Amino acid sequence: MRTNRLKRFGGRMLAISVAACGIAAAAAVPAAAEEQPTRQELRADCESGAGKCTFNSPQLGEAYLGRFRQVSDALFNCSTSDASQGMTWSDTVGTTDSLGLSVTAGGKIAGIIDLSVTASYNHSWSSTHAESSSLNMTVKPGEVGWIARAQVMQQVTGTWQTHYDSPKWGHYYWFFQDTVTGPAENGTDGKNNVVVIRTRKMTAAEKRSCAADGHGGRAFVRQR
Known part of the structure; x- marks a missing residue:
C-alpha cells in the first residue's frame, strides 16, 4: 500500500x-512587437495636420558657409582676346530635414519650426532664401566663366511631438528627433554670403565645339 x-x-x-x-x-x-510609425509617417501627419505637432527645445547650431554653386549662365570665350560681359545671376536656397526631405516654404512644418525658434530665440526662422543681381565678368581666350555663390547656412535640432485626439499606433503621443538645415540671415555668427566669378580652361571637346557650333572667333553664353 x-x-x-x-x-x-x-x-x-x-x-x-x-x-x-x-x-x-x-x-x-x-x-509580438507593437506596430510603430516611421519618422516619415509622423512627419507626414505633422505636415497634413492629422497630428497636432510641436517642435520642442530647438537648438541652433553655429552658422557656416555652405558650398559654392553655379548661379549664372556660363560665358565661353572662343575668341583670341578677352571677352567681357554683364551676367545676371539668381539663387534660391531651401531647407531639408534629417530625412533628406524638403521643408516647403509656407507649409505647416516650416510654420511650426518658425514658431518654435521665434519663441526661443526672439528672431524668425526662414525655410528659404532667394536672391538675384548682376555682375560684369571677363573671360580669357579659351576659358569658361560663370558666377558662383555660397549661402550662410544653419542647423536647428529639436524634438517633434505629435499628439492625436485618439490613439494612433497605440498611443496619443509620439516623439522623434530631427535636425533641419536651412539658410541663415547674412552676417549670422559673423558669416557672410559670398558671390565670386570663377573661370576654367575649356576642355578639348569644348574647344572643338567652338568651331563645330559656329562660335569660332567669338564668345557665347550657354544656359546653366
Missing part, C-alpha cells in the same frame, strides 16, 4: 513538473 501511495504521489509530482515547464515555455515566447 505504501508503494502504491508513493507511485500516485510521484505521478502527481511529474504532472505538476510538466505543467510548470509548459508555463515557463509559454513565458519564454516573446510577445
Whole structure:
C-alpha cells in the first residue's frame, strides 16, 4: 500500500513538473512587437495636420558657409582676346530635414519650426532664401566663366511631438528627433554670403565645339 501511495504521489509530482515547464515555455515566447510609425509617417501627419505637432527645445547650431554653386549662365570665350560681359545671376536656397526631405516654404512644418525658434530665440526662422543681381565678368581666350555663390547656412535640432485626439499606433503621443538645415540671415555668427566669378580652361571637346557650333572667333553664353 505504501508503494502504491508513493507511485500516485510521484505521478502527481511529474504532472505538476510538466505543467510548470509548459508555463515557463509559454513565458519564454516573446510577445509580438507593437506596430510603430516611421519618422516619415509622423512627419507626414505633422505636415497634413492629422497630428497636432510641436517642435520642442530647438537648438541652433553655429552658422557656416555652405558650398559654392553655379548661379549664372556660363560665358565661353572662343575668341583670341578677352571677352567681357554683364551676367545676371539668381539663387534660391531651401531647407531639408534629417530625412533628406524638403521643408516647403509656407507649409505647416516650416510654420511650426518658425514658431518654435521665434519663441526661443526672439528672431524668425526662414525655410528659404532667394536672391538675384548682376555682375560684369571677363573671360580669357579659351576659358569658361560663370558666377558662383555660397549661402550662410544653419542647423536647428529639436524634438517633434505629435499628439492625436485618439490613439494612433497605440498611443496619443509620439516623439522623434530631427535636425533641419536651412539658410541663415547674412552676417549670422559673423558669416557672410559670398558671390565670386570663377573661370576654367575649356576642355578639348569644348574647344572643338567652338568651331563645330559656329562660335569660332567669338564668345557665347550657354544656359546653366
